[in-house]
Amino acid sequence: MKKLVLGMAVLSATSLLATPTKYIVKLKDGVNPKSVSFFSQKSVSDVKDLNVSIGAFYSVKAEGLNQKSLQILANDPAIEYIEPSQTYTISPVKVDKETIQDTRFEDQWGLKNTGKNSGGWFSRGKAGEDVNAEGAWKISKGRKEVKIAVIDTGVDYTHKDLRANMWVNELEKNGVEGVDDDGNGYVDDIHGYDFANDDGDPQDGHGHGTHCAGNIGAVHDRNGVRGVMNKVKMVGIKFLSDSGRGETEHAIKSIDYAVKVGVDIMSNSWGGGAFSQALLDSIKAAEAKGILFVAAAGNSRANNDTRDTYPANYKVDNVISVGSHDGSGKRSSFSNFGEKTVHVFAPGSNIMSTVPGDRYQKMSGTSMACPLAAGALGLLVSENPNLTPLEIRERLEATAVRNGELDGMTTSGRVDARRLLLNERD
Numbered sequence: 001m002k003k004l005v006l007g008m009a010v011l012s013a014t015s016l017l018a019t020p021t022k023y024i025v026k027l028k029d030g031v032n033p034k035s036v037s038f039f040s041q042k043s044v045s046d047v048k049d050l051n052v053s054i055g056a057f058y059s060v061k062a063e064g065l066n067q068k069s070l071q072i073l074a075n076d077p078a079i080e081y082i083e084p085s086q087t088y089t090i091s092p093v094k095v096d097k098e099t100i101q102d103t104r105f106e107d108q109w110g111l112k113n114t115g116k117n118s119g120g121w122f123s124r125g126k127a128g129e130d131v132n133a134e135g136a137w138k139i140s141k142g143r144k145e146v147k148i149a150v151i152d153t154g155v156d157y158t159h160k161d162l163r164a165n166m167w168v169n170e171l172e173k174n175g176v177e178g179v180d181d182d183g184n185g186y187v188d189d190i191h192g193y194d195f196a197n198d199d200g201d202p203q204d205g206h207g208h209g210t211h212c213a214g215n216i217g218a219v220h221d222r223n224g225v226r227g228v229m230n231k232v233k234m235v236g237i238k239f240l241s242d243s244g245r246g247e248t249e250h251a252i253k254s255i256d257y258a259v260k261v262g263v264d265i266m267s268n269s270w271g272g273g274a275f276s277q278a279l280l281d282s283i284k285a286a287e288a289k290g291i292l293f294v295a296a297a298g299n300s301r302a303n304n305d306t307r308d309t310y311p312a313n314y315k316v317d318n319v320i321s322v323g324s325h326d327g328s329g330k331r332s333s334f335s336n337f338g339e340k341t342v343h344v345f346a347p348g349s350n351i352m353s354t355v356p357g358d359r360y361q362k363m364s365g366t367s368m369a370c371p372l373a374a375g376a377l378g379l380l381v382s383e384n385p386n387l388t389p390l391e392i393r394e395r396l397e398a399t400a401v402r403n404g405e406l407d408g409m410t411t412s413g414r415v416d417a418r419r420l421l422l423n424e425r426d
């Protein structure tokens with residue numbers, strides 16, 4: 001009876017609304033997808049198994065589903081839940097027009113703020129308002145065993161400042177083109193995967209993901225920039241297209257892939273959309289494996305305590321929401337904040353880092369703060385591989401510097417990588 005009602009609801013609405021919308025459907029365990037009546041309805045097309053390890057997830061296109069028909073579907077004994085697909089976007093607010101060929105460590109105020117390298121047109125910089133990278137490097141510069149997924153627009157894994165710190169899937173590198181040599185379900189995934197285009201090449205067609213990667217792990221040679229980590233393995237996971245947009249199905253496949261690769265940390269400089277149970281379930285699955293999910297707090301100057309920003313606001317122990325501060329230690333004007341929801345701040349205004357083609361560029365956004373925090377956490381994981389996500393987050397908050405400028409905007413203060421490594425608390 002239920003199904004008949006559903007069919008009618010869909011049918012009647014179809015005549016009004018003809019544009020198909022994409023949905024994510026999770027089937028209950030053990031359900032044969034062929035037996036799901038919803039999938040065979042006329043108004044439903046493009047039923048696609050997402051092949052993720054955390055359950056039977058499908059994407060479908062359906063016409064004319066309204067709130068009522070979605071409710072009816074949710075009560076279908078075969079369906080655990082159904083939700084509209086969301087669109088996510090990258091979180092930089094400003095990208096400098098110029099890319100340059102040469103830059104130097106002295107341009108990276110986020111790592112070492114001299115007070116002179118961090119000012120802008122309207123604000124003066126302040127020495128020491130940085131992640132205290134040099135202090136941390138006396139203790140650790142990272143380890144090549146630590147893997148960090150950059151879930152973004154891809155990474156230019158050929159960049160001279162990044163290639164030594166890219167993860168390499170040796171079986172694919174030494175394998176046969178077109179063949180899934182390591183049998184992980186992904187063909188030719190040498191440095192990661194491209195879920196936006198469903199191929200093994202996560203080359204960055206935008207620049208944003210490469211910038212994020214440089215903040216985490218540009219090599220400490222005499223050229224270009226330095227990452228917070230000198231040694232790390234970065235996995236390029238592309239799900240945002242070259243225009244910087246991506247969808248729920250590709251986000252959950254990205255997270256699932258990162259879990260399969262066995263990363264320690266996922267760096268997520270993207271956001272948008274409404275609550276997604278599928279994304280929450282993916283993040284929880286990562287938490288169950290002890291993987292951190294570091295997320296940009298968002299760039300809409302909003303209070304995340306009163307308005308949820310996803311994925312930064314998912315309440316899972318492994319989620320670390322990162323806001324952005326400027327060179328004077330104040331909240332960047334664009335950055336979201338939240339006394340209860342934003343766990344920490346990190347540098348995010350006018351950040352110099354890598355972009356494709358062996359070049360460098362300044363970008364601003366919580367997008368940049370997120371990988372700088374992820375890199376600091378990577379140093380901690382290098383030294384203390386057995387901490388749980390909750391222990392790590394608590395330590396990050398407890399060791400953050402209360403600089404007086406960020407009170408009321410975060411649960412803690414700004415990241416200090418040296419204090420984090422030493423577990424130095426006030």
Ligand SMILES: [Ca+2]
Pocket residue numbers: 172180181182183184185186187188189
């Ligand atoms: Ca493979």
Ligand SMILES: [Ca+2]
Pocket residue numbers: 172175176177178179180181187188189
């Ligand atoms: Ca291959």
Ligand SMILES: [Ca+2]
Pocket residue numbers: 161218219220221222223224225226
């Ligand atoms: Ca370098």
